[in-house]
Amino acid sequence: MASDAKPRVKVPKTAAAGETITIKTLISHKMESGQRKDGDGNLIPRSIINRFTCEFNGELVVDVEMHPAISTNPYFQFDAIVPEAGEFKFTWYDDDGDVYGTTKKIAIG
């Protein structure tokens, strides 16, 4: 449904061990609330991203449940402690069952 969904993530390339880093994420998505009506008065079906997760080396960093009041192109910014080199895995879950993902590696240095 949402073929235009495109994830974007900003993670520093390197960090000191134990450092707190800021991660920014954005996914382009229309986030149709399911409350609106089209020109003929018919309800436009809901189509949103309903869950967003971030994992680091398999360990859950954040797990966000989303509801219809979130506006288009949802943006999340959060902090994470980096104990070791590894990989962040970001996953967005669409109402229509689609799953969008991206990964970012981070080195210690």
Next chain:
Amino acid sequence: MKFKAMTAIAAVILTVPMWAAADPDDDNLILNGETEMTTKAAAPAHLADVMDEVMSGWHFRSDETQMMQADDFDNPGMVFVENAMNAWNTAEGSEGKSCADCHGDVADMAGVKPTYPKWNEDAGAVRTLQMQVNACRTERMGADAWKYDGGDAIEMEALLSSVSRGMPVDVAIDGPAQKTWEMGKELYYTRTGQLELSCANCHEDNYGNMIRADHLSQGQINGFPTYRLKNAKLNGVHSRFKGCVRDTRAETYKPGSQEFIALELYVTSRGNGLSVEGPSVRN
């Protein structure tokens, strides 16, 4: 008792002086931590009689909004720029050509946006950037023209603007463009609507003051196309003009009309010297 307490609170609120925060601030805009932007500049010569300094609307926004524009990842307008990047490389029309086939890398288009609107010799008229894009589409690509200030057109304008960010606005107001410029100036100072307001009444006489709950800027358009938080999309300058004229309770001109082309040239020239900022972020 409760009533008395409430009126006391109301009295306290009323005695707080009007916020001086409507004044522009002195922050510096540095794009992505590297490109220093000129957001305040000496007024161009043709404005010498009315003001000393021109400043970008960026100075009239809150710190949070200002910061959104300072980083491409945080700037929601860049999502639309990416869309246009796809369009740039997509062949369309009967000639089977894309923008990139003639123009190459979009980064090579740096320096184009600051000079528009601009006189076009072949057309014998002043053209805005959107008109030039449409001329390319219909004459060279054999594709349909985009709707003025429509989604596709505004995204393409934002893309072309984004590669020129940091370069000073520099539109020509003399030579063949002068007649159009004069027309734009006339419109700028002409009062319209039931409220009988001209552009100058707000943006020249009263910038730095509040207009109801919002800050009045100088109405500079170096930041267009603008991502507005109020409607979560890119806004074209003609659509913005339309909104302003409508707010004077007048019948408005149409986006793409001769009047708005002239006004765009004139208002752009008032910002000669400021950096191109589009896509900027505003309320």
